[in-house]
Amino acid sequence: MAASPVPSKSASAFELKADAFTLPVIRLLALDMDSIAVELEAKVAQAPAFFMHTPVVVDLSALSEADADVGFPQLVGLLRGLGMIPVGVRGGSLAQQEAAKAMELAILGDTFKPRRREDGPQLAAEHAAVPAPDPVGAVATPESPAAPVGIETGPTLITRPVRSGQRVYAAGGDLTVVAAVNPGAELMADGNIHIYGALRGRVIAGLKGDTSARIFCHDLQAELVSVAGHYRVSESIPPELKGQRVQVYLDHEVLRIEPL
Amino acid sequence: MARIIVITSGKGGVGKTTTAAAMAMGLAQRGHRTVVIDFDVGLRNLDLIMGCERRVVYDFVNVINGEANLNQALIRDKRCDNLYVLPASQTRDKEALTKEGVGKVLEDLGQGHDYIVCDSPAGIEHGATMAMYYADDAVVVTNPEVSSVRDSDRMLGILSSKSRRAETSAEPIREHLLLTRYSSARVERGEMLSVDDVQEILSLNLLGVIPESQAVLNASNAGVPVILDHESEAGQAYSDMVARYLGDDVPMRFINSAKKGFFSRIFGG
Numbered sequence: 001m002a003a004s005p006v007p008s009k010s011a012s013a014f015e016l017k018a019d020a021f022t023l024p025v026i027r028l029l030a031l032d033m034d035s036i037a038v039e040l041e042a043k044v045a046q047a048p049a050f051f052m053h054t055p056v057v058v059d060l061s062a063l064s065e066a067d068a069d070v071g072f073p074q075l076v077g078l079l080r081g082l083g084m085i086p087v088g089v090r091g092g093s094l095a096q097q098e099a100a101k102a103m104e105l106a107i108l109g110d111t112f113k114p115r116r117r118e119d120g121p122q123l124a125a126e127h128a129a130v131p132a133p134d135p136v137g138a139v140a141t142p143e144s145p146a147a148p149v150g151i152e153t154g155p156t157l158i159t160r161p162v163r164s165g166q167r168v169y170a171a172g173g174d175l176t177v178v179a180a181v182n183p184g185a186e187l188m189a190d191g192n193i194h195i196y197g198a199l200r201g202r203v204i205a206g207l208k209g210d211t212s213a214r215i216f217c218h219d220l221q222a223e224l225v226s227v228a229g230h231y232r233v234s235e236s237i238p239p240e241l242k243g244q245r246v247q248v249y250l251d252h253e254v255l256r257i258e259p260l
Numbered sequence: 261m262a263r264i265i266v267i268t269s270g271k272g273g274v275g276k277t278t279t280a281a282a283m284a285m286g287l288a289q290r291g292h293r294t295v296v297i298d299f300d301v302g303l304r305n306l307d308l309i310m311g312c313e314r315r316v317v318y319d320f321v322n323v324i325n326g327e328a329n330l331n332q333a334l335i336r337d338k339r340c341d342n343l344y345v346l347p348a349s350q351t352r353d354k355e356a357l358t359k360e361g362v363g364k365v366l367e368d369l370g371q372g373h374d375y376i377v378c379d380s381p382a383g384i385e386h387g388a389t390m391a392m393y394y395a396d397d398a399v400v401v402t403n404p405e406v407s408s409v410r411d412s413d414r415m416l417g418i419l420s421s422k423s424r425r426a427e428t429s430a431e432p433i434r435e436h437l438l439l440t441r442y443s444s445a446r447v448e449r450g451e452m453l454s455v456d457d458v459q460e461i462l463s464l465n466l467l468g469v470i471p472e473s474q475a476v477l478n479a480s481n482a483g484v485p486v487i488l489d490h491e492s493e494a495g496q497a498y499s500d501m502v503a504r505y506l507g508d509d510v511p512m513r514f515i516n517s518a519k520k521g522f523f524s525r526i527f528g529g
Binding site (some may be wrong): 160 | 416417418460
């Protein structure tokens, strides 16, 4: 049996699967390590919880000098010092990628599908508009087959209906929706979530484990509510709470739904 | 430039092709130079509904591939001089529709026409996204039942993110709701969602409500767009819908079931 290339089901200790993750991307626009440090520290100070133990990817594709020495040892040290976990690089020249490998960073493929219009003047304009590595612009938009996630950083306000199949994630902050959240839509936030329209979709507050996060809604018809990993599906929400104004919170590891 | 209208839904069998044929005919009859395109490559139906299936020589994919020019592929409607049909290919699959190819055809058609009506295939895959990519207006065809409403909701999300207008941050696509196969009697018995129920979820500009009608099936079988059947409620409702699209203020009809009188109840009128 040991020689068999296909281990029997009960014997396998792991499954090999592919999955897509959304990681913040730090897109380097210049190589002045001092100004990178100053700007990064300012960014991290705005949302320390967002960056703590967060894997990040360094994007080299926007650098003008193709073969310049990035100084990966300093860069990795800087990112680690700020609590981030640098995991890989994207883009850059072969020499830069070799230097990244020497620092045990993974070389990640270009996840963006070729979009012709991205080359040329539009890209340059984008750079001009984003002078510093800005978390809002820099967080990767996953081009995975899964539904696109609209990622926002800090307090986020959504004024249009969130429709079936749409996902909104407020990283490091609260999410407020003043329209309906329809069946099959998904809201996620690291902080609290407020919904002022009918709530018919899925809502996940405290996505990164904040047990003090809460969900507030005006009309509870949700498919699923979750705070810091504790969840209830529609079936296990008491019928007398359906259609009510409620808050959802964690009380000693028990998910409570309470009328407001 | 012509205004590009996509007739879409997500779900199949809700009346997209019937609507595309009726709307194109309605616009053409009001004097607008109109062309209706079948995007359902591989499952061609629009030619049957338009009654031109025996005159198809070249098709949409031939034009995209440069095997025929537009004038060879366009079929002029026999009932209305302002209306042309661009049929789909039955022998290819939807991958034959390229973004560049579709864009070029729509641009060329835009020179000589006022409206281009795109009949989208069901689903949210390549064919459907190609049909909506260049749209200026979207008519979301929905039946008053929960699965159709959810699929329309999904399609609206895609319209707001994957169209050319969304990608270039232009003014968003104008979205309209068309409720089809509506039976006010069944709504009253609680067997069907009402207009208000659907609007509560989709909250869109309501372009019209088309009542369930045998006339639609009869018209399809005869290859005559149902809007030409002026006697039928469905035909009248489509005429109202086209008028509303063009900016007329027309009251909604056929939403409330007529209280049946004693005789009609007895004689099943």
